[in-house]
Amino acid sequence: MKILEVKNLTVLNRHTKEVLLDNISFKLNQGEILGIVGESGSGKTLTGLSVLGLLDKSVFNIKHGSIIYNNIDILKLSDTELQKIRTRSISVVFQEPMLSLNPVQKISTQLIEVIKLHMNHNADEQIKVARDILVKTGLNDTQKILDSYPHMLSGGQRQRIMIAIALVCKPEILIADEPTTALDVTLQLQILELLKNVRTENNMSMLLISHDLDLIKNYADRVIILKNGVLLEEGSSFEIFNMPNHEYTRLLIDSSPEKLITEKKQSEMLLDIQNLNCRFPVNNAFFKKNKKYFTALSDINFHINSGETIGLVGESGSGKTTLGLSIMQLLDYSGKIFLNNVDLSLLSPEKLRESRKDYQIVFQDPYSSLSPRMNILEILSEGILSFNNISESKIFKKCSDLMTEVGLEPSMLRRYPHQFSGGQRQRIAIARALSMKPKLIIFDEPTSALDVIVQKNILNLIVDLQHKYGLSYCFISHDLKVISAISHRIYVIKDSKIIESNISDELISNPKDNYTKKLIQSSFIS
Numbered sequence: 001m002k003i004l005e006v007k008n009l010t011v012l013n014r015h016t017k018e019v020l021l022d023n024i025s026f027k028l029n030q031g032e033i034l035g036i037v038g039e040s041g042s043g044k045t046l047t048g049l050s051v052l053g054l055l056d057k058s059v060f061n062i063k064h065g066s067i068i069y070n071n072i073d074i075l076k077l078s079d080t081e082l083q084k085i086r087t088r089s090i091s092v093v094f095q096e097p098m099l100s101l102n103p104v105q106k107i108s109t110q111l112i113e114v115i116k117l118h119m120n121h122n123a124d125e126q127i128k129v130a131r132d133i134l135v136k137t138g139l140n141d142t143q144k145i146l147d148s149y150p151h152m153l154s155g156g157q158r159q160r161i162m163i164a165i166a167l168v169c170k171p172e173i174l175i176a177d178e179p180t181t182a183l184d185v186t187l188q189l190q191i192l193e194l195l196k197n198v199r200t201e202n203n204m205s206m207l208l209i210s211h212d213l214d215l216i217k218n219y220a221d222r223v224i225i226l227k228n229g230v231l232l233e234e235g236s237s238f239e240i241f242n243m244p245n246h247e248y249t250r251l252l253i254d255s256s257p258e259k260l261i262t263e264k265k266q267s268e269m270l271l272d273i274q275n276l277n278c279r280f281p282v283n284n285a286f287f288k289k290n291k292k293y294f295t296a297l298s299d300i301n302f303h304i305n306s307g308e309t310i311g312l313v314g315e316s317g318s319g320k321t322t323l324g325l326s327i328m329q330l331l332d333y334s335g336k337i338f339l340n341n342v343d344l345s346l347l348s349p350e351k352l353r354e355s356r357k358d359y360q361i362v363f364q365d366p367y368s369s370l371s372p373r374m375n376i377l378e379i380l381s382e383g384i385l386s387f388n389n390i391s392e393s394k395i396f397k398k399c400s401d402l403m404t405e406v407g408l409e410p411s412m413l414r415r416y417p418h419q420f421s422g423g424q425r426q427r428i429a430i431a432r433a434l435s436m437k438p439k440l441i442i443f444d445e446p447t448s449a450l451d452v453i454v455q456k457n458i459l460n461l462i463v464d465l466q467h468k469y470g471l472s473y474c475f476i477s478h479d480l481k482v483i484s485a486i487s488h489r490i491y492v493i494k495d496s497k498i499i500e501s502n503i504s505d506e507l508i509s510n511p512k513d514n515y516t517k518k519l520i521q522s523s524f525i526s
Helices: 044-051 079-085 107-119 123-136 142-146 155-167 185-202 213-219 237-242 247-254 320-327 349-358 376-387 392-405 410-414 422-434 452-469 480-486 504-509 514-522
Strands: 002-013 019-029 033-037 060-069 090-093 173-177 205-210 222-227 230-236 269-281 293-305 309-313 334-339 359-362 440-444 472-477 489-494 497-503
Touching: 002 044, 019 044, 019 060, 019 205, 019 230, 033 044, 033 213, 044 060, 044 173, 044 205, 090 155, 107 123, 107 142, 107 155, 123 142, 123 155, 155 185, 173 185, 185 205, 185 213, 185 514, 205 213, 213 237, 222 237, 222 247, 230 237, 230 247, 247 452, 269 320, 269 472, 293 320, 293 472, 293 497, 309 320, 309 480, 320 440, 320 472, 349 359, 349 376, 359 422, 376 392, 376 410, 376 422, 392 410, 392 422, 422 440, 422 452, 452 480, 472 480, 480 504, 480 514, 489 504, 489 514, 497 504, 497 514
Parallel strands: 033 205, 033 222, 090 173, 173 205, 309 472, 309 489, 359 440, 440 472
Antiparallel strands: 002 019, 002 060, 222 230, 269 293, 269 334, 489 497
């Protein structure tokens, strides 16, 4: 039975008159999960916000169309009438819980506020309902959670709280907008199973918005494909993934990570890490004996050969990024890190600075790591000028060559980072790393925030550059599918320790540790 119907929804940017949604029409049935798929800017989130009447009227203009829920057109309701529907009948879980939760209110205040508004229980019942929904979402230490502020909780805990707030009134429709994008694969699987179970219990309908095709394939009953605000294709999950009609749909499906490298021949060792330990103080005790420490890395042994890609996989907090920053000599550590048989920890500040051109890093979010005040020419030339005394004309030529190398136009050099897309910014970050002609590049989650098509292009670029220059890579990610596609060998890290390592294909086909098996299952690797 149909519970929601969107008819000919057309949304414009009020200022530029650009068409953001163009005659979108679809139906959502009772108890169904409808997947909405598309790359960034396709109109996925805009569609979800429209259903809840959350579009900013000063920016967006709904030119025409209707959104029918229980024979009522949501677009014709007043703000007061919409408030009665939101959370109680139609609820939403946003992508980034830290931006959705109030940072200055305890979780108890935020959760009970919704119960007060829509369920009219007395104070004791409100606490009981709050505790019950937290337990249902897998948060068993309810008192600790209720007494916490959002910043005191992990990403997975915050996302579960957002789900608890969304589900506490047992809505008929849940809009899940990229609910697991920022989560580890094991946590992602738990969140999706939770939503699936609640859907079964309450016969709840769901709009599952994502650019993750594996997620949609495994959880959605039907799928619609959006591109540039246009609905290109609609069908059952089986039809879309096995018999796609539109060329763009086929392109999306073909963009899933596949094996990009051949097995590496034996070569000389470039990086050798021996008994590496790293810890951080967790209190400010004056006396050393009273200080407490958090161990981020424990007895790490690890090596990378010349021309080889090593995959480092693990969940958030496992120590992946700490290991990368230790290699970069950006953290204090104990143990040995040898690069070209030189112990980096024994180098003088001058020698260490000179050695830095041999190892570079590309961060997860290029928008944060590229200075917004510098244009691309200044960003790319900064490192070159630090180690070379060359003329302005030669600098421009080198930077132009770097832009061409990463698939961008040299004419873009005078632009600033905000004038580029996410994929283009990541290419610029790679060009900056290449500018030093390094032997080793550390990639810290370089594709996690990118759409599948852009992700595939970036991975192909990384592999091509390795073949061309004989580079060595340490590729850090929680996405085992990406890691297995690009790595010769894989190290699995958990709770600050390496628990398993092997050749990529061998580790995927024959994992030894139970945690590795769980990672593989959560990554939808068939």
